[in-house]
Amino acid sequence: xxxxxxxxxxxxxxxxxxxxxxxxxxxxxxxxxxxxxxxxxxxxxxxxxxxxxxxxxxxxxxxxxxxxxxxxxxxxxxxxxxxxxxxxxxxxxxxxxxxxxxxxxxxxxxxxxxxxxxxxxxxxxxxxxxxxx
Numbered sequence: 124x125x126x127x128x129x130x131x132x133x134x135x136x137x138x139x140x141x142x143x144x145x146x147x148x149x150x151x152x153x154x155x156x157x158x159x160x161x162x163x164x165x166x167x168x169x170x171x172x173x174x175x176x177x178x179x180x181x182x183x184x185x186x187x188x189x190x191x192x193x194x195x196x197x198x199x200x201x202x203x204x205x206x207x208x209x210x211x212x213x214x215x216x217x218x219x220x221x222x223x224x225x226x227x228x229x230x231x232x233x234x235x236x237x238x239x240x241x242x243x244x245x246x247x248x249x250x251x252x253x254x255x256x
Contacts (some may be wrong), residue, residue: 127206127208129164130170130202130203130206130208130209132136132158132164133168133202133205133206134202135154135158135160136165136169136172136188137172137178137190137250138182138250138253138254139154139157140178140188140190141190141197141250142254143189143193147185147187148180148185148187148254149188150187150188151166151169151188154169168206169188171205171206171207175205176191177190177191177197177205178191179191190250191230193251194249194250194251194254195249195251195252196249197250198247199249199250200242200246202250211238212234212237213238215228215231215234216234218237
């Protein structure tokens with residue numbers, strides 16, 4: 124797995140929302156400005172997280188984004204999957220992937236075990252864990 128810029132920025136954005144001290148929405152532009160990111164890219168990312176049900180938005184002058192539920196109830200895996208990240212450690216584990224060695228590959232079993240543990244770790248880590256709260 125290689126984390127894309129989109130997922131990296133998405134984690135930054137959602138952790139900003141998770142670490143907010145009150146229930147005030149945070150505009151995408153404020154997050155972008157704080158981390159010197161493209162405001163339109165952050166807006167697009169937050170829109171995808173909203174479509175996945177991880178964040179909500181409020182329109183208007185004091186609008187912005189909020190977590191849809193508490194940081195302890197959102198896993199790192201949910202965030203990465205919402206942003207379209209492939210979590211497969213090796214390509215041959217991806218459904219529909221083709222490899223000429225699939226039938227005789229001596230490493231496939233090991234990759235499956237590692238992959239399952241990796242995905243389990245991502246599922247067990249919440250935003251609250253990442254914030255240290």
